[in-house]
Amino acid sequence: MSTEATVIGGGVIGLTCALELARSGHDVTVLTADPIADTTSAVAAAIWFPYEAAPADAVLRWSAESATVFAVLTSDPSAGVTLRTGTVLERSAAPDRWWIPAVTGHRVIPGEELPSGVTSGVRCEVPVIDMGRYLPWLARRCEAAGVRVIRRRVDDLTQVTGELIVVAAGLRSAALTGDAPLIPLRGQVVRVANPGLTDWLIDDDNPDGMTYVVPRFEDVVCGGTAELGSVDTAVDLDTERAILERCYALVPELRDAPVLSRGVGLRPTRPSVRLEALPGARRIICCYGHGGAGVTLSWGCAREVAALAGEA
Numbered sequence: 001m002s003t004e005a006t007v008i009g010g011g012v013i014g015l016t017c018a019l020e021l022a023r024s025g026h027d028v029t030v031l032t033a034d035p036i037a038d039t040t041s042a043v044a045a046a047i048w049f050p051y052e053a054a055p056a057d058a059v060l061r062w063s064a065e066s067a068t069v070f071a072v073l074t075s076d077p078s079a080g081v082t083l084r085t086g087t088v089l090e091r092s093a094a095p096d097r098w099w100i101p102a103v104t105g106h107r108v109i110p111g112e113e114l115p116s117g118v119t120s121g122v123r124c125e126v127p128v129i130d131m132g133r134y135l136p137w138l139a140r141r142c143e144a145a146g147v148r149v150i151r152r153r154v155d156d157l158t159q160v161t162g163e164l165i166v167v168a169a170g171l172r173s174a175a176l177t178g179d180a181p182l183i184p185l186r187g188q189v190v191r192v193a194n195p196g197l198t199d200w201l202i203d204d205d206n207p208d209g210m211t212y213v214v215p216r217f218e219d220v221v222c223g224g225t226a227e228l229g230s231v232d233t234a235v236d237l238d239t240e241r242a243i244l245e246r247c248y249a250l251v252p253e254l255r256d257a258p259v260l261s262r263g264v265g266l267r268p269t270r271p272s273v274r275l276e277a278l279p280g281a282r283r284i285i286c287c288y289g290h291g292g293a294g295v296t297l298s299w300g301c302a303r304e305v306a307a308l309a310g311e312a
C-alpha cells in the first residue's frame with residue numbers, strides 16, 4: 001500500500017528508512033532539524049559492530065541483514081564501504097561473544113599472541129563505513145528514489161501532515177513520542193592520516209579506557225570514550241591526547257600520523273531499540289535508540305520499518 005510518508009530525522013536511521021520506504025513505493029519526505037553532516041551519524045567510526053544496543057536477538061538479526069547489504073555496497077566505490085579484517089581484544093577469562101552469530105567466519109586468537117593484559121582475541125572481517133562518503137551517498141540515493149529532504153525542526157507530531165510518520169530523530173525522538181528520555185552516551189574520536197593500515201582493532205575493556213582503531217581510506221578513526229549522561233559536544237583535547245596514547249600503545253605505526261579532524265557525538269541509548277508501530281488513528285512508526293550501533297543496524301531496521309509501513 002503506497003502512502004504519503006514523513007520521516008523525522010536525517011541521520012543514518014532516517015535516511016535508510018526513507019530509502020527503503022521509497023523503494024517500497026511510498027511518497028517520502030525527510031524532515032531534519034540539522035544538516036546531515038552535523039548529525040551523530042556523521043561522527044560514527046563507523047565499523048560494523050553491535051555495540052551498546054539491545055535486545056540481543058533483534059540486534060543480531062538487524063546486524064546480520066545490514067552486513068549483507070554493506071557487503072554488496074563494497075562494489076560501489078562512491079558508497080565508501082569496505083570489508084576489513086581486524087581483531088576484537090578480550091580481557092576477560094569468559095568473554096561474551098554474543099555477536100559472533102552475525103559475522104561470517106571468525107578465528108579465536110590465544111592471548112599469548114596478543115598485547116599484555118589481553119586474554120584472547122577474535123579475528124574476523126566486517127564492513128567499515130566511511131560516513132563522510134556514505135551519508136552523502138545515502139542522501140543521493142534518497143534523492144534519486146524521489147525522497148525530498150527538508151531542513152525543518154518538528155516540535156510536535158501534529159505539525160506533520162501525511163498518512164504515515166516515522167520517528168527516527170535519534171536522541172531527541174522521545175520528546176516527539178512522549179517516551180522516557182533517551183540517555184546520551186558521549187563519544188569522542190580523533191581522525192589521523194592513514195599510514196597504510198588496513199586492519200581494525202577494538203579494545204573496549206582496556207583498563208585505561210575504551211580504545212578502537214578503524215582505518216577508513218585516507219584516515220584512521222581513533223577512539224574513544226563512552227560517557228553516559230554527558231551532553232558536552234565540545235572536543236576535549238586532554239581526552240584526545242589520552243585516546244591517542246592508548247591507540248599508539250596498541251598500534252605504534254600511528255604515532256607520527258598527523259591529526260586531520262576530530263569529532264564528538266552523543267549515542268542515543270535506551271534499554272532497547274524502539275522499533276514498533278504505535279496504536280492510534282494515525283500511523284506512527286518509532287525507529288530510534290540504536291545506541292552505539294546505528295550504522296550497524298540501519299539496513300535491518302529500515303527494512304523492518306518498510307515492512308510495518310506496508311501492513312494495512
Ligand SMILES: Cc1cc2nc3c(=O)[nH]c(=O)nc-3n(C[C@H](O)[C@H](O)[C@H](O)COP(=O)(O)OP(=O)(O)OC[C@H]3O[C@@H](n4cnc5c(N)ncnc54)[C@H](O)[C@@H]3O)c2cc1C
Nearest residue numbers: 010011013033034041045047154170187265293294295296
Ligand atoms: C564517537 C561515536 C562512534 C560511533 N561509532 C559507531 C560505529 O562504529 N558503528 C555504528 O554502527 N555506530 C556507531 N556510532 C553510533 C551511531 O552514530 C548512532 O547509533 C547513529 O548515528 C544513530 O543514528 P540516528 O539516525 O538515530 O541519529 P542521528 O544521527 O543523531 O540523527 C538524528 C536526526 O534527527 C533529526 N532530529 C532530531 N530531532 C528532530 C526534530 N525535533 N525535528 C526534526 N528533526 C530532528 C536530527 O537533525 C538528525 O537529522 C557511534 C557514535 C559515536 C558518537
